[in-house]
Every structure is written in structure tokens, then in C-alpha cells.
Amino acid sequence: MAQQLLRILISITLIIGLAPSVHAKNIHYEGLRIEGDDSFNKQVIKVLKYMKQNARSEYEYVMKYIGRIRPGIPTSINTRARPPVCTLSEKTAFGDPMLCASALVHEASHSYLHQKYKGKLKRNELFAKTAGREAELFCINNSIKLLQKLGAPKYYIDYLKKQDGRHADVNKDGWYDYEDWKLLKQGKRKN
Numbered sequence: 180m181a182q183q184l185l186r187i188l189i190s191i192t193l194i195i196g197l198a199p200s201v202h203a204k205n206i207h208y209e210g211l212r213i214e215g216d217d218s219f220n221k222q223v224i225k226v227l228k229y230m231k232q233n234a235r236s237e238y239e240y241v242m243k244y245i246g247r248i249r250p251g252i253p254t255s256i257n258t259r260a261r262p263p264v265c266t267l268s269e270k271t272a273f274g275d276p277m278l279c280a281s282a283l284v285h286e287a288s289h290s291y292l293h294q295k296y297k298g299k300l301k302r303n304e305l306f307a308k309t310a311g312r313e314a315e316l317f318c319i320n321n322s323i324k325l326l327q328k329l330g331a332p333k334y335y336i337d338y339l340k341k342q343d344g345r346h347a348d349v350n351k352d353g354w355y356d357y358e359d360w361k362l363l364k365q366g367k368r369k370n
């Protein structure tokens with residue numbers, strides 16, 4: 180159970196765009212566009228307000244590096260979209276606000292890396308810098324810092340500390356690529 184719950188802490192970088200949700204209602208919160216139904220939008224705002232109050236710098240980081248938030252599976256980010264689009268699964272959005280905040284910081288960190296290196300690297304190198312193992316460890320570390328600031332339960336942090344940054348490599352061939360993405364979409368990893 181705990182493993183399942185905590186999987187949302189280690190989300191991935193989106194490879195393919197997703198179709199818009201049927202019940203989507205776009206709303207704006209301090210410049211960020213949220214594109215779910217009423218309950219999803221309300222929930223995301225609740226988490227953002229929680230972050231703003233309790234972890235101001237991480238809140239600002241999320242607002243800077245994520246431009247849109249939408250519901251979907253898996254929790255992930257499209258760093259190439261303008262503005263970057265973060266997808267949040269229901270489990271992530273409606274679970275513990277601390278874990279949702281952690282997922283947002285994780286995804287914003289991928290977006291930060293993309294911004295930092297875009298235009299300086301070839302496409303494949305940029306993807307590796309943004310979504311490779313080292314990138315995942317960077318994102319995980321930012322989540323750890325946030326969770327520590329929020330006074331999260333020790334087992335949340337311990338779980339993240341045990342990650343090796345390879346969680347997106349579902350088929351364990353050493354790379355995170357389209358093959359892994361297909362497996363993720365088929366629910367081989369349910370978050």
C-alpha cells in the first residue's frame with residue numbers, strides 16, 4: 180500500500196501530448212492555467228495555496244516552470260510545450276497535498292532543466308539532460324527538500340532517498356524512451 184501511494188512521488192517526463200479532457204474548464208490561478216473539471220481545478224488550487232503558505236520558494240518555482248496543469252495519466256510533464264504542461268493523475272491530485280506538492284516540484288524541476296539546456300544541446304542530448312537518470316535524481320532531490328520543509332513523515336523522505344533515478348525506465352533496458360512511455364500508458368506503472 181505504502182509503495183503504491185508513494186509511487187506518485189517519482190513521476191516522469193512526458194513524451195507524447197495527450198488529448199484534452201471532455202469536461203475540462205480552463206481556469207486561471209495567478210497566471211497558471213488549470214484544465215480539469217471543477218473538482219480537479221479546486222483541488223489543484225488547494226494544493227497551490229498550501230504550498231504558497233508553507234513553502235514559498237518552491238511555490239514560486241512551480242509557478243515559474245509550469246504553465247498549465249491538466250488531469251491525466253501518468254503524472255508527468257511536457258517540457259517542450261509552451262508553456263510547459265504538467266499532467267496530474269487523480270491519485271496524485273487528490274491524495275495527500277504534501278505528495279501532490281512534491282510531484283509538482285518534481286515536474287517543475289524537469290521543466291527547469293529543459294529551460295536551462297534548450298538551445299545549447301542537440302535534441303537527444305537535451306532529452307537526456309531533462310529526463311535521464313541524473314535529471315530524475317535532481318528532481319527527486321528537490322522533492323526531498325520540499326518534503327523536509329513541509330515536515331513530511333520520515334517514510335516519505337526515506338522512500339525518495341532509496342530511488343536510483345531509473346523509475347521511468349519501465350522495461351529496464353537502461354533508457355527512458357518511447358517503449359517505456361507505451362508501457363506507462365498501458366498502466367504497467369499505475370500512477
Ligand SMILES: [Zn+2]
Nearest residue numbers: 190191192318
Ligand atoms: Zn521525473
